[in-house]
Amino acid sequence: MIKIAPSLLSADFSCLKEEVESIETAGADWLHLDIMDGHFVPNITFGPLVLKALKKHSNLFFDTHLMIENPDKYIQEFVSAGADLITVHAETTPHLHRTIQNIKSLGVKAGVSLNPSTPLNVLEYVIEDIDLVLLMSVNPGFGGQKFIRSVVCKINALKKLIDEKNLNLSIQIDGGINKETAPLVVEAGADVLVAGSAIFGHENRKKAIDDIKKSYA
């Protein structure tokens, strides 16, 4: 089963509660929350207080994508606020193994994200400890960017590695996903698709989600 995770980054920030409700009733599987600090990425979004406020109004799985320096400092706060999965960028933490253990010790799922230019081999000694790999298909920081096609080969290579090791690990793709690019990444082995502008950019959220689902059915 392929999961659709609308990214809140492209929602109307003046009415986040209604925006989350709109994608929940439209058939979204997860809610993707982009946390940006203005250091690791040029943009600044929101923090745990916003997660906490939205969690009260949603039953969606809170998929929390940390694009922040020194993620260990904030993991506990995001878990207390309602994160169900915490994904950190390998580029932000010198002690990736420790960061993963930190996330797991708090009872939530752990993911590792890689920028488009970061090779898969940074995962070599942690791949058996995580629940999800997030491959960025744009350079992180903004919604609405163009899909970087070289990620398709990267997905194929990661899928091969996962199958060889017989691991139960999700492959999430984030950036430029729409009804044209979704089939490419699903075919390569992705099973969680993040989509911001392709869903929140449309009035009819159900049609937007259904169009993506139909594109690879």
Ligand SMILES: O=C(CO)[C@@H](O)[C@H](O)COP(=O)(O)O
């Ligand atoms: O993490 C990020 C961007 O850094 C994403 O989650 C974006 O929010 C995806 O937006 P679209 O490319 O789907 O518009």
Ligand SMILES: [Fe+2]
């Ligand atoms: Fe994201």
